[in-house]
Amino acid sequence: xxxxxxLANENKQVEQIIGRIMQIGVVLAxxxxxxxxxxxxxxGNDGYPAGVHPxxxxxxxxxxxxxxxxxxxxxGLFLLxxxxxxxxxxxxxxxxxxxxxxxxxxxxxxxIILIIAMWIGYYGI
Amino acid sequence: xxxxxxxxxxxGILGAILGIGGGMIVTPVITILMGVDIKYAIxxxxxxxxxxxxxxxxxxxxxxxxxxxxxxxxxxxxxxGAIVGAIAAGFVPGNFLYWLFGALLIFSTYNMVRKxxxxxxxIPAEADDxxxxxxxxxxxxxxxxxxxxxxYSVTNVPGGFTMMFGAGLAxxxxxxxxxxxxxxxxxxxxxxxxxxxxxxSNLMMGVTAxxxxxxxxxxxxxxxxxxxxxxxxxxLGATIGTRVMVLLPTRVLRMIFVPIMGYMGIQMLLxxxxxxx
Numbered sequence: 408x409x410x411x412x413x414l415a416n417e418n419k420q421v422e423q424i425i426g427r428i429m430q431i432g433v434v435l436a437x438x439x440x441x442x443x444x445x446x447x448x449x450x451g452n453d454g455y456p457a458g459v460h461p462x463x464x465x466x467x468x469x470x471x472x473x474x475x476x477x478x479x480x481x482x483g484l485f486l487l488x489x490x491x492x493x494x495x496x497x498x499x500x501x502x503x504x505x506x507x508x509x510x511x512x513x514x515x516x517x518x519i520i521l522i523i524a525m526w527i528g529y530y531g532i
Numbered sequence: 533x534x535x536x537x538x539x540x541x542x543x544g545i546l547g548a549i550l551g552i553g554g555g556m557i558v559t560p561v562i563t564i565l566m567g568v569d570i571k572y573a574i575x576x577x578x579x580x581x582x583x584x585x586x587x588x589x590x591x592x593x594x595x596x597x598x599x600x601x602x603x604x605x606x607x608x609x610x611x612x613g614a615i616v617g618a619i620a621a622g623f624v625p626g627n628f629l630y631w632l633f634g635a636l637l638i639f640s641t642y643n644m645v646r647k648x649x650x651x652x653x654x655i656p657a658e659a660d661d662x663x664x665x666x667x668x669x670x671x672x673x674x675x676x677x678x679x680x681x682x683x684y685s686v687t688n689v690p691g692g693f694t695m696m697f698g699a700g701l702a703x704x705x706x707x708x709x710x711x712x713x714x715x716x717x718x719x720x721x722x723x724x725x726x727x728x729x730x731x732x733s734n735l736m737m738g739v740t741a742x743x744x745x746x747x748x749x750x751x752x753x754x755x756x757x758x759x760x761x762x763x764x765x766x767x768l769g770a771t772i773g774t775r776v777m778v779l780l781p782t783r784v785l786r787m788i789f790v791p792i793m794g795y796m797g798i799q800m801l802l803x804x805x806x807x808x809x
Contacts, residue, residue: 426589426590429586429589429590430590432586433583433586433587433590433767436763437763437764437767440760440763440764441764443756443760444760444761444764453756453757460752460755460756460757462749462750462751462752462754463750476756477756477757480756480757480759480760481749481754481756483760483763484579484749484754484756484759484760484763485749487579487582487583487586487763488579488582488742488745488746488749489742490582490586490738491582491585491586491735491738491739491741491742492739492742494586494589494735494738494739495604495607495739498600498604501600502600509667510601510604510605513604513605513608514604516608517604517607517608517611517739520608520611520612520615520743521611521739521742521743521746523615524611524614524615524618524742524743524744524746524747525746525747525750527615527619527747528618528746528747528748528749528750528751529750531751
């Protein structure tokens with residue numbers, strides 16, 4: 408019984424850490440997106456010709472260095488997309504700590520599927 | 533731009549209060565009222581879904597309603613569905629997407645009307661079936677309204693898994709959270725109690741949406757000029773919404789919202805058939 412209680416306590420702690428990490432992720436994403444929006448107001452345009460926006464890592468990076476609003480916004484949106492992914496990563500850790508091998512594998516499979524999604528998006532099918 | 537911010541704000545507040553994802557509101561509003569191409573609207577709205585889900589996950593983390601095993605196991609089905617849906621959306625004609633979204637809105641309106649009529653919860657499963665037992669999907673949660681710990685079981689895992697693939701497909705294709713489908717899969721098909729079903733569905737929505745969002749992000753469908761103001765609006769709106777929720781009678785809101793949703797559904801269906809009013 409003591410063992411079970413200890414495990415439940417650990418789970419609670421892990422949950423609290425997950426909440427904190429996600430909170431930081433969401434707030435960080437929101438701040439970056441806001442900076443992008445403010446830059447757009449300050450510069451009066453989004454930094455790219457109509458119908459064009461950066462959507463590859465090198466293009467986004469170059470845009471950020473040049474303080475182009477669209478690139479900063481894309482970084483913020485990417486951070487926002489990462490928050491649920493972060494949740495999956497921390498869950499893998501939680502299952503591994505519980506020594507629940509089966510669910511460690513299942514959750515890792517979910518993460519791999521998410522990485523494949525990124526791959527497909529980046530390189531096409 | 534300001535209009536997008538306000539739309540996001542309204543979608544966040546309404547979405548949080550009514551328990552429907554932001555996507556269900558964002559897509560029809562920005563396509564019908566602002567004339568944004570439905571493909572860009574879908575990509576932007578999937579961001580709205582993530583914002584809502586992450587916001588809600590943080591808010592609801594304290595109560596132990598979430599079933600992480602069920603969530604992760606079923607995520608395999610929803611994420612694969614979401615990728616297929618996001619890729620398919622690039623190939624199907626826009627008309628078909630309008631048509632599908634219109635049908636979906638009308639289905640949700642019907643669902644809301646049923647809730648207004650006071651639909652009874654599905655009967656909880658008495659024992660885990662073989663697969664659920666092997667996967668250890670059963671769980672327990674603390675019910676605040678009765679102050680008791682409730683143990684529950686799960687059945688018909690293959691049925692739920694199949695439904696979840698469909699929910700993922702719809703999510704990736706239409707930029708919605710598919711919360712309604714996810715809750716149906718868990719509560720009606722797998723006979724989980726409603727409270728853990730909706731908490732689990734909320735977490736799953738974000739993970740499912742992340743799968744299709746990365747596809748949209750890197751293939752260029754995600755327009756920062758549309759998605760960025762929406763995301764900020766939604767994040768703010770959902771924060772306000774979760775606070776307002778306790779103060780407002782949801783029933784009254786539903787009654788106001790049902791005809792609006794039904795109207796937008798019909799409007800989108802008509803657009804799909806090439807008729808515009």
